[in-house]
Amino acid sequence: MTERLVVVHPDAAVVAEAAAARLLTRVLDAQSQRSPVHVVLTGGSVGIATLAAVARNPVRAAVDWSAVHVWWGDERFLPDGDPERNETQARDALLRSLGDALPAGNVHAVPAPGNGVGTPEQAAALYAGELAAFAPGGAATPAFDVLMLGMGPDGHVASLFPGHDALAAEGVSTVGVHGSPKPPAERVSLTFEAIRAAREVWVVAAGPEKAQAVASALSGAPVTQTPASGVCGLERTLWLLDAASADVTG
Ligand SMILES: O=C(O)[C@H](O)[C@@H](O)[C@H](O)[C@H](O)COP(=O)(O)O
Numbered sequence: 221m222t223e224r225l226v227v228v229h230p231d232a233a234v235v236a237e238a239a240a241a242r243l244l245t246r247v248l249d250a251q252s253q254r255s256p257v258h259v260v261l262t263g264g265s266v267g268i269a270t271l272a273a274v275a276r277n278p279v280r281a282a283v284d285w286s287a288v289h290v291w292w293g294d295e296r297f298l299p300d301g302d303p304e305r306n307e308t309q310a311r312d313a314l315l316r317s318l319g320d321a322l323p324a325g326n327v328h329a330v331p332a333p334g335n336g337v338g339t340p341e342q343a344a345a346l347y348a349g350e351l352a353a354f355a356p357g358g359a360a361t362p363a364f365d366v367l368m369l370g371m372g373p374d375g376h377v378a379s380l381f382p383g384h385d386a387l388a389a390e391g392v393s394t395v396g397v398h399g400s401p402k403p404p405a406e407r408v409s410l411t412f413e414a415i416r417a418a419r420e421v422w423v424v425a426a427g428p429e430k431a432q433a434v435a436s437a438l439s440g441a442p443v444t445q446t447p448a449s450g451v452c453g454l455e456r457t458l459w460l461l462d463a464a465s466a467d468v469t470g
Contacts, residue, residue, distance in 0.1 A: 221453055226438065226459040228466040232426035235462050236266055239284035239424050241272030242460075243366060246353035246420065246438070247283050250365040255287040256326075258354070258362040260410070262293050262378070263306030264370030266424045286324040290315065293369055293415070294378035297340045297396075297406035304404065305332070309399065328354070330408045340396030344408045348394045351414070360393040360414065367410075367418035367453070371425040371427060372402060375433035375446030379409035382445055386411065393417075412450050414444075421453035426462035435468040 229235045241260070250257040261267065274280055290310075298305050307329040315327060328350055331343040351361040369377040380386055381396045386395040386409060393414040397407040415421060425434060436446040438459070443450035451457060 222455060222457060224457045224459070226466070228461050228463055231462050231464075232266060232269070233331065235272045235426050235460050236269035239266075239270040239368070239422065239460050240277055241279070242422075242458075243270065243274060243368070244277055244279045244283060246397065247288060248279075249408045251284055251287060255284075256289050258286060258289045258291065258338035259363045260291045260293050260364050260367040261306070261310050262368045262370045262424070263296070263309060264372075266426050267368060267370045268309045268313050270424060271310055271315075275314045275317045280318075285318050286326070288322065289326045289328060291321070291328045291351070291364070292330055292396075293367060294380075294407055294409040295343075296404050297333060297343060297408060298404060299334060300332040302332075323368075340398065340406045340408050342396075344392075344394040344396045347408060348392060351393050358451060359417070361410075361417045362439065363454075364418035366420050366422060367369075367415060368422045368424060369448075369451060371423055371430060371433060371437070373429040373433055374401065375437055375441070375448045376402070377423065377448045377451055378415070380412065380447040381449075382447060387443055387447060387450075387453050389413070416452055416454070418453050419423070420456045420458060421451050422458045422460060423448060423451060424460045425465045428464040428467065430461075430465035431467050434459070434465050 437448035
């Protein structure tokens with residue numbers, strides 16, 4: 221039975237620091253029970269600020285990064301190294317600072333255009349194959365220990381946007397996305413099926429512009445209208461919010 225926890229912090233900076241502290245503790249707890257541990261990162265300002273906070277936190281030295289695998293919940297379909305790629309921003313914020321402690325083979329970036337990848341669908345198919353290759357017998361994805369998601373003002377999570385076909389994808393772990401209302405238009409995203417395979421799903425959000433979507437999601441709005449309403453972890457769904465995004469009276 222999954223539990224839902226909503227935690228409100230004073231501002232975005234504290235949300236990122238708290239998410240970072242929780243992430244480190246969650247990884248350490250998981251490492252005391254199993255190896256490897258799988259973590260799914262998110263793009264967006266709060267998601268990346270969380271990674272920067274991990275990089276600054278001395279507790280990062282307690283983690284056996286050689287037994288951590290890093291994935292992405294979504295990726296902008298942009299060339300390798302493009303500063304707007306979630307992967308680039310994660311490497312800049314945290315991964316590069318870990319050096320060889322985090323083996324290159326443990327970082328599972330979504331394929332970029334080029335090298336035979338011409339469409340988001342082709343990148344999505346390759347990523348689905350990588351997810352399956354690291355999954356327990358026959359599963360589509362690893363049992364992610366923590367899957368982090370940012371949330372847009374429209375309630376999108378990963379690259380699952382209101383009214384888009386990707387919301388209804390079934391039997392697949394990834395999808396190609398076109399016509400994203402948040403640039404760039406072309407993306408790759410985990411599906412809800414893949415998101416719900418995570419032991420814990422964390423939504424990190426901050427800012428008054430998110431308050432309506434937070435209220436809609438927490439009140440169970442239709443997923444087609446507020447995709448964040450559809451996120452759920454097998455064991456826990458954690459919402460880490462700042463006061464402004466949690467203020468439905470705003
Ligand atoms: O590729 C992306 O843009 C992100 O994965 C996206 O899902 C992001 O997390 C939300 O849009 C929230 O972004 P902010 O925290 O910057 O509002």
